[in-house]
Amino acid sequence: MANKEALTRFGVSMPEDLVNQFDQRITQQGYTNRSEAIRDLIRRSLLEPSLMNAAQPVAGTIVLVYDHHMRELPLTLMELQHNYHHDIISTMHIHLNHDQCLEIIVVRGQIHRLRELTNHFHVLKGVLYAELSVTHMDGHDSGTAHEHT
Structure with a gap:
């Protein structure tokens, strides 16, 4: 089994309405927490073909x-x-x-x-x-x- 990566915590400030919309979306997609949803968004953005x-x-x-x-x-x-x-x-x-x-x-x-x-x-x-x-x-x-x- 691979070693777990060290995690870094950071804060993100967003308007409440945006957070509520995000929470609704990630719940619909089956995420149990914001962290994993944000990690997936970041992973996806790093795979943008035009930026590679x-x-x-x-x-x-x-x-x-x-x-x-x-x-x-x-x-x-x-x-x-x-x-x-x-x-x-x-x-x-x-x-x-x-x-x-x-x-x-x-x-x-x-x-x-x-x-x-x-x-x-x-x-x-x-x-x-x-x-x-x-x-x-x-x-x-x-x-x-x-x-x-």
Whole structure:
């Protein structure tokens, strides 16, 4: 079992109305105390892709929603994915309705390449949504088998 991290206590001042709204939200989400909710918010903010070091190795997803009736868009999306095949682990394609498709692209690599790929998607006409979500990953090759303890 890993050693527990040392905890640091600090105070935060907020308007009462904001605290009440926060308490309602964290109760709905199942938190039993503010500390863990605040820790999760801080962890999430540290994973903001636009703030990470360009060479940071990460794993995550790119989520796309697009109009598949846009001329050549599906082919352009596929071509982009082929251009970044070293960074793409897997994809899932879902038909949302008659006009829209949802694509979930599982990625792993340096954050600058994944941001670049997401930006390529984002600017295409017919792409309604393109968002990169990541988590930290150490620099070791994660493509090999490993043992869980």
